[in-house]
Amino acid sequence: MYVSIFLPWLLTIPFLVHSSPDQQPKGLLINCGSDVKQTVPETGLTYIPDDGFTFSGNKTSLDAKDLFPILSTLRYFPDKVARKYCYTFQAIKGSKYLVRTIYYYGGFDGGKEPPVFDQIVGGTKWSVVNTTEDYANGLSSYYEIILVAHTKTLSVCIARNNQTVSSPFISAIEVISLDDSMYNSTDFGAYALVTVARSSFGNEDTISFPEDPYYRLWQPFKDDNIDVVSSQSSITTSEFWNKPPAEAFATAITMSTTKKLDVQWPPGLLPSTRYHISLYFRDDRNSKTNTWRVFSILVNGKIFYSNLNVTTDGVTVYAPNWPLSGQTLISLIPDTESSIAPLINAGEIYQLMPIGGRTLPQDVMAMEELARGFDNPPLDWSGDPCLPRENSWTGVSCSQEKMPRIISLQLTNLGLSGILAPTVSNLTALHHLWLGDNQVSGSIPEMNSVDQLETL
Secondary structure, three states: OOOOEOOOOOEOOOOOOOOOOOOOOOEEEEEOOOOOOEEOOOOOOEEEEOEOOEOOOEEEEOOOOOOOHHHOEEEEOOOOOOOOEEEEEEOOOOOEEEEEEEEOOOOOOOOOOOOOEEEEEOOEEEEEEOOHHHHHOOOOEEEEEEEEOOOOEEEEEEEOOOOOOOOOEEOEEEEEEEOOOOOOOOOOOOEEEEEEEEEEEOOOOOEOOOOOOOOOOEEEEOOOOOEEEEOOOOOOOOOOOOOOOHHHHOEEEEOOOOOOEEEEOOOOOEEEEEEEEEEEEOOOOOOOOOOOEEEEEEEOOEEEEEEEEEOOOOEEEEEEEEEEEEOOEEEEEEOOOOOOOOEEOEEEEEEEEEOOOOOOHHHHHHHHHHHHHEOOOOOOOOOOOOOOHHHOOOOEEEOOOOOOOEEEEEOOOOOOEEEOOHHHHHOOOOOEEEOOOOEEEOOOOOOOOOOOOOEO
16 A cells, blocks of 8 residues: 655745855755756755756746746656656665755746646655645745665656646755664654654744754744743754754743643644654753743643653653644643743654555666666656556556566567666566567577566
8 A cells, every 4th residue: 555645735945044155965955957056045055957867857947037046947747658757866775864845836837727746755655746825825835754765776756646737847856864863763664754844933034954954944933822932041952862953942932921831733734644743842041040840741632741841951852653633732731839831942743654665676676777778768767666556667567565576567669779688587576578569679688587487
């Protein structure tokens, strides 16, 4: 089963990052559809063209004025036959990455509304991309996911679905390397984390790079009925489990009296499923104070953590697998003997997305070599060959296992030229190999290892 995650709102990307020209987050910043490197003046971050990461689609530029450089170009995919259109990035097997996809329609195709389509990471359907509401409000949109690379490459794909009426597109992709310790309470062999909300409470601006070296975006969150306080001393967060930026502890929301603090966050309705929740707290007072700030945390009326003692050193409280549905209410209830009101500085919520499996690596490597042997392989021959099943490579049929094998290559009349790579013999579960009506040259490789082959 392959899960498609659709969040009921979109994250609107802010461009409030400030860095020096020689500073870049560790990873790739890719400007889709661009022909040249571009440094965003407002941020100092440099984005590179997407050539070499994908081999399908067309480039175009938008005519609108005053657009940020990474929104002024895009790549769109008019081919209606391809089952998916993929970007492939080199990765370190077992390493953790934050992937952010950015979309701004801009009416590139002469239409009034952006198309709706799917996005895929590896072999798993990640989400439906629907930027209609944001575009109507003059905004761009982004999606985020945190995952571990299970092979030496990482693929991000988009694909048509039954709602797609025009060409899917993409404006930018960011692939940021994360520290191994971050979010390590998650079983990344079974799940990825889809960003729902990441907020700095009481802050006026978005916190991002270089304050957060991992280029996470901490959106400001305020409530008109709740007081904002600022910390009176600095803090070091390098030893914190998932390395929040120190600026996330600079402000907090609280009450003027020692009564319960209720915060409805995130503001949208959540699908009924499991979530990773991290909450951040720090006493805003001078470290020499002799009164304790102690309170309990409830999420939708259920105890999340009891009698938390918050000091000026700061503390993280998290749950790696917590059920949520609909609106979320976080309640901070002061201890009966506490004379200080509770507060909260920041929070993160991620939806747990089951990973849908992946094609056996031996078969993936064989198919990648097969694609390189052809001069003109089908446009969707990138990403996972078998998964998601409705987005498998053209002409490729696979077994129904959790880690599927390739059992048939029906490549008849695909207009192929080039050679049949010797690695085809590594497809040891292959039953059928059909190559008729193409211009493939050279000899057929030794196939003795393909002992289940029925037709050639």
